[in-house]
Amino acid sequence: MTTRAFIAGCSGFELTPDEVAFFREAKPWGFILFRRNVDHPEQVRALCDSLRDIVGRSDAPILIDQEGGRVQRMGPPHWPKYPSGATYGRLHANDPLVRREITRLGARLIAHDLRAVGITVDCLPVLDVPSPGAHDVIGDRAYGRTPGEVGILGRAAAEGLLAGGVLPVVKHMPGHGRAGADSHLALPVVEASREELERHDFAPFRMLTDMPLAMTAHVVYTALDPEQPATTSRVVMEEIVRGHIGYDGLVMTDDLSMHALSGSFRERTEAAFAAGCDMALHCNGRMEEMGAVAEAAPLLDGDPLRRANAALARIAHDPEPLDPVDARSRLDSALAMIA
Template sequence: MSESKAVIFGSMGPQLSADEKAFFRDERPWGFILFGRNIVEKAQIADLTAEMRECAGRPDAPVLIDQEGGRVQRLRPPLAPNYPAGAELGALYGNDRDKGLRAAWLLSRLHAFDLVPCGINVDCLPVLDVPAPGGHEVIGSRAYGTRPEVVAAMGKAAADGLKAGGMLPVIKHIPGHGRADADTHLELPRVRATHEELAEVDFPPFHALRTELMAMTAHVIYTAIDAEAPGTISSKVIGEVIRREIGFDGLLMSDDVSMNALSGDFAARTRAIFAAGCDVVLHCNGDMAEMRAVAGQTPVLADKALRRAEAVTAAFSTPDDSDGDELREAFAQLMATA
């Protein structure tokens, strides 16, 4: 891997501006992330992702997207069908475990059919959060269920489906966002559950998928672990819980550094993210002034972070030989039984 900075950036529109090209060539981010503002049609997306990789100087640079189904889905008709949310798949699991697991695998495999031709090779899926009574609806129907064993089983099936399609998953939002009482895009939630409650319900899905190669943090305060700092910038949450108790040793990226759950200017936020033990900082909105501030405090990938990043890029594989039309029909038939 050529020398890259430990950052994933978004961009403003369907093509890179001259300023963005120059900035990305200078800063050499490890990866990129796409949103609806970047999406017009498939050839355009493929051109954009190719240009991003050229600017980064690496043909294997990860390009991420949030393509879950339900309300979090960046590619929409006619580029991709409107897919069901995780809760709908979980309801199928509730009626028939095998059908639910098959549906989760199939949906991820279909995401790969939609995304890989566009040059997108990482999906920020599965959502491993376990909603709790009183939790904010920012997770809600995105979750596969309210029992950790269901979320873990469905999450594993979803991750396996992505990998069968030549993509890689990102497990999120470690160590658990389901109890959060606020939307982290807008404010900082506080979870007051005991450590024992968290260990019984919230952590197990992440422990079950701890060998996946990428995870995204939660901007959530867990008062039983660290009453002052949200997980993304808490060395206790990252070191004691994510790395030790859950046992995740893959590439740990922050959730979006521009969310209002975090405070301080962007330089301070970025420094705090790395000081806490994150490997990579994520900045999504494409704002150039913010990106410059983030880049100014972002180190080059080195040591354990570099090892984890290299493990990611080494794991991209050729998709299996599944027939897309057959899988779409199989998925439609399964969901018709839900």
């Protein structure tokens, strides 16, 4: 079935007639939900069902940012709060096995919540390593302050999601932790040497190259490409993402509507694909912008199609058994130790 290489957002709790017509014609590979799309479990399940029905694919991926902490689209009263990445990093500082176990457990519980409403992809784990003086856009979303800590707990979270039948997305490749600006609002420029970037920023991503999906960073690294952010830089995509990091999974852009990027939406989309991205991500649900992204996005074919199919094949249709009440009790008990 023909599919176009982009992921789209929508405007509310239900699809509008214009959205139905657009998605039916444009055939995006997947969709992403935000807080504006989330009311209660039955509503989210109905929305997911509608999105898949419109594109005629029961396996169309539906994404969400459900990290925990300050980035959690589904929350009380219908879903529990989850801790930030940094909270997991503070657990039992002298017992790395406990940290990994509880991080995996938290992600397994998130997967349980998501699968129950039809969501099959979580934009987690955050593999960025914050540096002193960096903008707080990453901050406590990170699992630690060293590449090793971030990579180990990032893998634990990814494995918890996979065990629950939800695909992880490693982000923000090749690293947003050194950025001095929030890429939602401005374009960060990082001036560290390539040697330092490879040693510090890129290292966690090299530890998780087997993960099926990755999201780019809208960040300029002057030592690599002083003109273009990673999302639209062929140098970064070829030499770092596919080369130094060695990643052969599907690479999606971060949200193309973020203010870090310049140019029209057609130009942004074309530049991302020219650089080597496999998939465009557009999040805000604005029809005019989505239309431009859809027109510029290619049909899914070749290596991007191979990577997309390989990712979907990783979804566990028989998730690891879980007693959610017992699991939540274990998580809460562990968190109480650092409260």
